[in-house]
Amino acid sequence: MKGKAGGARRARSGRADALAGGAVYSSRLENHRMADKQDEKKVTARSVDFAAWYNEIIARAELADHSPVRGCIVFRPDGFAIWEALRDELDRRIKKTGARNAYFPLFIPQSFLHKEAQHVEGFAPEVAVVTHGGGKELEEPLIVRPTSETIINYMFAQWIHSHRDLPLMINQWCNVVRWEMRTRPFLRTTEFLWQEGHTAHATKAEAEREALTMLEVYRAFVEDYLAVPLVTGRKSAAERFPGAEETYSIESLMGDGRALQCGTSHYLGDNFARAFEIRFLDTQNQLQHPHQTSWGVSTRLLGAIIMSHGDDQGLRLPPAVAPLQAVIVPIWRKAEEGEPVLAAARAARDTLEGAGVRVRLDDREGLTPGFKFNDWEMRGVPVRIEIGPRDVAARNAVLARRDRLGREGKATASLDGLAAHVSALLDDVQQSFYTQARDAMRANTRQFDDYAKFRAQMEGEGGGGMADVYWCGSAACETRIREETRATCRAIPLGQSGAAGRCLVCGEAAQERAFFAKAY
C-alpha cells in the first residue's frame, strides 16, 4: 500500500502543480500548498486514476487494511459486515437448492493434488506447502487448500456406495490460499474467503443441470442483491477450471473497462470420481462413477461491488449489503436548538431501527454537518437523513440519496411514516445502482466485425471495455487475441440462436458470439 498510495499522492500533487501553473511566481508555492490541502480531503477521482482510487477508498472507508504478510489483507468491521450480509443471503439461496453445509480441513496431503492430472497442473505452482510440524519435518508434506476438490472427493468415495446416496450436495464456507504473483485487495489475495459447493450425481444430465442451476443462482444473487450487472456463459477451453469438462461463469465489467470474473460453476464429468475411485451401484446393480460439479464465489465480490458502484465521491454500497443503510445527521445552530433536534433524531432512529433499517445517528460533536455529509458519502451509506430546527418545526426530515448527489438527490419527507419512506427509498436506490451499472456496462460493450478496430479499442485507454464478437472457437484465434491485445475470452453466452457469422480473427465460419475483454 505504501508505494501505491504514494503513487496516488504523486498523481494528485501533479494535478495541484498544474492548477497552480498560471499563478504568479511569488505565490506559486502558497498556491501549491492550498491546492494540496483541499485535495487531501478528497479521494483521487475515479476517472483520474482508477487503481489509486480503488486502493484509497478501501483504506478510507475502512473496509480493509494490509497485513504484514504480502498479499494478505485484514477485513475491517465495515468490510467484513458486507461479506457477512452477502454470505448470509447467498447461504440461504444455496440451501434452498438442496445443498448442506459442512467443513473440510485446511490441510490436504500433498499426494491428493497429484491424483487428477489437469488439476495438479493448474494448481501446483500456486500452492503453499507445509513441510514442518511439531518441530520436525513431516513424512508427507501437507498443502494448504487452494480449493477442496481433492479432500472432498476423497471423503465422497467413502460416503457414496449406492444411487440412494445421490445426489450428494455439499457446500462449505472457508478460506483458501493461492500464492499469486500479483495481488490486489479483494480481487486477488493470497488468502481469501469463499464458498465452494461440491455435488455428485447419478447421471451426466443431472450434474450438467446442477452446474447450470448454480450459475443461475449466482446470476440472480449478484444482479439482484449486489446490483452488479453480468454477462454469463461458458468458458473457452483455455479458461476452463483445471479438471473440469465445462466451466460456466458470471462476468461483470468494471468502471475502468476491465472485466471481472465474479463466480464460476463447473461440470466436472467423472474426472475426479475416477481419480478418487468414487463408485456407486445403480438401479441395475451396475457399478458407476458419479458425475460431479463444483461452484464458488469469493470475497472478490467485494471488489466487484466497489468497482461497479463507486464514484468520485467514494464508495457506494447497495442497500441490501450496506452495513449502514441510513445515517441521521442532526443540524442546529444555537445551543437551545440542540436538544429538540437531537430528540427528534433519536426518535427517528428508534423508529427506523424498529422497522429493521440499519441506521445510525451521527451525534458526534465538533464536526460540521457538511463534513459528516461528505464522510458518509465517502463510506457509501445509501441514504442520509438530515434533521434540523426547520424540520423539527414542520415534523419533517430531509432524505438524501447516494445515487444522486447534491440538491437533486434531496427530498423532504414527513417524520410520520418515515420508516415507510426510507424503506421505499432504499429499494429505489438498490434498483438505481443496478440500472446505472447496467447502463454503464452496455455503453461499454461493443460489437466488432473488424479485427483492426477491435485491436485499436483494446489498446486504447480505459481498459477496452467488453467486446461482443464472432469467434470460430479455435485456440489459435483466441491465443492471437490474447497475445496481441491482452484480452481474453470471458464468456460464450448460452442458448445462442445459431445465426452464424465470420470469426473476428480468421474470417472462417463461426457458429457463436463470445465476449472478450481485458480482465482482472
Add this chain to the structure above:
RNA sequence: CGGGGCGUGGCGCAGCCUGGUAGCGCACACGCUUGGGGUGCGUGUGGUCGCCGGUUCAAAUCCGGCCGCCCCGACCA
C-alpha cells in the same frame, strides 16, 4: 529473475548536493469557535531518519555492504 524507483512521527513529504538544534501538511488529543455541503484559531502528543559497519570532534546528510517495499515485464485456476 531482468529494468526502473523509493526507505525520515500513523499517512504524505521536505531536509541530504555543501556534515553541526529533525521540519512541514494531514491525522490524533484538548480548548474556544463554528454548524442546512469538507468551519476557523490556539495549545499539545508523537520520530534511536530501514539495518550493519566505516570516515569524522560531529552523520538523516559522505563511503561500503545488507535488508525491505513499490512500479514495468515474465506469471495469473
